[in-house]
Amino acid sequence: MNSNSLISGTLANLVQADQFSLMNIPSMVIEFLALNSKPLLQVLLLPGLGFILGFAIFAVWFERKFLARAMLRVGPYYCGGRAGVLQVFADFLKLFMKEIIIPTAIDWPFFVAMPVFLSTIPSLALLLIPFASNWVLWDVGSLSLPMFFAIMGIAPLIPIFSGWASNNKYSFIGAWRVAYMYISGEIPLVICAAGVAIMAGSMDLVKIVEAQQNMWFAVPQFIGFILFFLGIFIESERTPFDIPVAEVELVFGWRTEYSGILFGFTMMAEYVLFQAWTLMFITLYLGGFNGPVLMGMPTASHIFWLLAKFFVLVVFIILLRCVFPRLRMDQMIKLGWKYMTPLALLNLFFVIVMKILGVV
């Protein structure tokens, strides 16, 4: 399967040769599926739908139980045995059953569409991340890194539209804040990712991971490592940076007017973003599916390592929600422009110097 064309098979040739008649659609569709389809297990279960939903459900439950412990209380207790396992399904069912209240003076097409986009578009980005050397759902080859940032570039627009559409003062301010935050937070990340691509010599995520076979990029590019780690909090709006959804000031930021399953979608979107950025962080800096280098011998690269690193990072990031208060908007912008962007450029400079000297 040639990896440089996005769509392959007769459909591509037909489209180019524009003899496109209604008659041979069924055959084209079947042939397209045959060529481009991945094993069903991969699509449905691991890197695909199952993993996204499974992590969202696990993260909600884990966060409520883990943070409850930090607050010296028990967390979900009655629903599904003492561990409260069914609490998340109960919440989802409740949200599913609830009536979706759409206020009158609202631009309802945008209002209804935005939460759906917010939870589906970032999950597209998840397909680019290599879970194993041949285990990439959407193999666009050397386009995968810029494709990830292209898709993730759309993600901040959606809260801005829905904040504007819900015609509510609090969501209006929340929408502004999303715009400020992504402008000041996203640029350093792209520069750091560029640094990684330069050091790995290619923009294909699989090659980036293979380049980290014997030394993870976290070691040489430590500044980029720290910045991208901060980037996870900024992009997925976790605690030190959950400024757009600051319950304390703005009732619920841009999500104030949502109820029912739309609110459920916005909650799930938060975890999909968090998942996508954490996996990207592991792929770029912690050597994706490569095992740790023990006594000079790189252990076999296997999907288990990716999931293990992912789990450890998730636990650490969730714990930080209890540890740090929230930043103010102007402090966040100052941090983004005055500290993160120059540091990212510095990191890029070091990477180029190391590349020229051939150190790594």
Place this chain on the structure above:
Amino acid sequence: MSWLRKMLKPLMIVAPYVLRNSQTVAYPTERLMFFERFRGRHVFHLDKCISCGICARVCPDASIEMVEIEGKDKKYPQIDYNTCCLCGYCVNQCPRQALEFTDIVEFATADRSELVYSPERLMEVPDIEDILPMMKRRTEAYLTDKEMKYRKVKDV
């Protein structure tokens, strides 16, 4: 580097909190033992009462009313728990300690009229076990140096 140490210090403080046991009591299955002076629902001792009516007059919310009960010619206090704020004046001012507090707090009812306790009803105090059938044990809070712990007093 002191900035980094200051940044990590709150993390070092919060992380061990996850390992502490929780400070909550699972109410219906375990119920706390209240202290001896706890102000719960009243209990009325008919024999001690000389029906002087001080409790009715001293009550700040006028929720005590002296009513006749059949078989007795004197009047005895009837407490209306809709307005009673359990302030304890009636118990303190009663010359014969005819009114006392119990530690029953579960006396919510469906409608308001049931909350008006006649003297006879005030006299008998239901046992806690049949108010809370699902209660398994009684616990008690005690303080150690590091944290507040809960221990089992008795099984039910």
Place this chain on the structure above:
Amino acid sequence: MSKISAADFVKAFQKAHPEAVKSIESTDPRRADLVVNNESFIDAAKSLRDNFGLLMPVSGGAIDYPDDNRIQMIYYLMHPGSRFMLTYRVDLNRDEPKLPSLTQVWDAMSFHEREAHEMFGIEFDGHPNMIPFLLPPDWKGGHPLLKDFKGEGQQ
């Protein structure tokens, strides 16, 4: 902050503004009561703040004496130096109580004057934003803290 005790504050003020003072005494070392006649209410207050150092406004309220047909408006002020408290009072006619607003001297009195306006019906002219303070905006029941207040229904 000058330390001047309540007793010699009374003597000093008596000497400085004899005509403004209706009655002044200090029963307790930390209290002083001063009743002022209405004309020199504002400039006596200004001299209290500037020359005698009573910088700190504590509170303000009124009290209704229906039998001798007067409402007394009381302002509580504190001397930050020697920490005694002065009750600065003025008597108003009960039928139409009018008073120049004290916010021009201590602007922290605006809340208390709004409350006195609502509860007693005292007119403060010169008050920056005389809007309802504690009672609901559509309250038509008269002034609750007056002695002859019968409740919103009967008014």
Place this chain on the structure above:
Amino acid sequence: MREPMIEPDVMRISWGPQHPMSGQTRVLLDVDGEKVHRIIADLGFTHRGIEKILENRSFFSGIIPVDRMAMVDTANMSIGYVTAIEKAAGLEVPERAKWIRTLVCEMSRINSHLYAFGLQAESTGYFPAVFLWTTVDREVLLDLFEELTGARWSFNHFFPGGVHHDLPDGFADKVLKAVKYLRGRFKDYWDAMVENPLFENRCDGVAILKPKDALKLGATGPVLRGSGIDIDMRREEPYDAYGDLEWEVITEDACDVMARTKVRYHEIGQALNIMEQIAQSIPDGPVKGRVNAFMRVPEGEYISRVEAGRGELGFHLFTNGTGNPYRVKINSPTLRNMYVFERLAELNEVFVADIPVIINSIDPWYLDSDR
């Protein structure tokens, strides 16, 4: 619209009574982008007319509504009214009752400051970890209240002439154990929150109230002492046993939100010292004088000033010789601090994200300001 008019291109947000952080009040913010131009506090949502209620109740049963003014700081509320009645009736309080009153007042002050401390943490976005820690620590004090008086919150334990109950046996070393426990816990608060760099970012230099302004605007309590002015009614007019205990007035002169939080923090430390001294050396003796629930009080005017958790609480009691007070004027501390809050938008630059931090540094209790 009965509030002042809005200027052009400014959005007025109603920080309404129905808001996660606003409590029972409505604050109108004129907001342009993130900057707040003007704050208008609209109080009165929990106005129960306590001053009118007290006129129709006897002195004894008047203590119940006064107890419920700032419920988290119950003892300091009722001690004010009870002291005023004792001055009016000329009652003598036995020595041991004075010490018990001071003990209960200081425990109530710790309870109130802990609550404020937790709210301050949550207002900066702490995801209520520290708020729940304070709730757990308040449980220790609530249990002590329950053991001594019978109720956890509004326990109306004082009455003119003494205290309802004496200390139960073994209470003193329970207090000492609680003091040791709380002191241990407070190191955690200091490291986890006050020294937290992000918390300092959010609180340092926010809403600065210079001493001159604090005096002019009539601030009181931790707000005043946060600006470096050491006015504390427990020292100016010592009531109960404050005269013969060693403690000092806490002031910080940074004049900002962090200073007020630190004042509350150190005041808790002082209150713990007082509790320790009382538990170790409380005199013996009777606990209440002659109890007359329907007492009459000679005619006259009596002022009592007491240091509640939120500031100086004053009662001006007018009596006309009958069983009920003629008029009770309550000078509530939160009302004065709310005026300071309204003027803070003009004194320095305030952002929308600062509003909850500032409100909780002033620690209002709207039942106290609305009376």
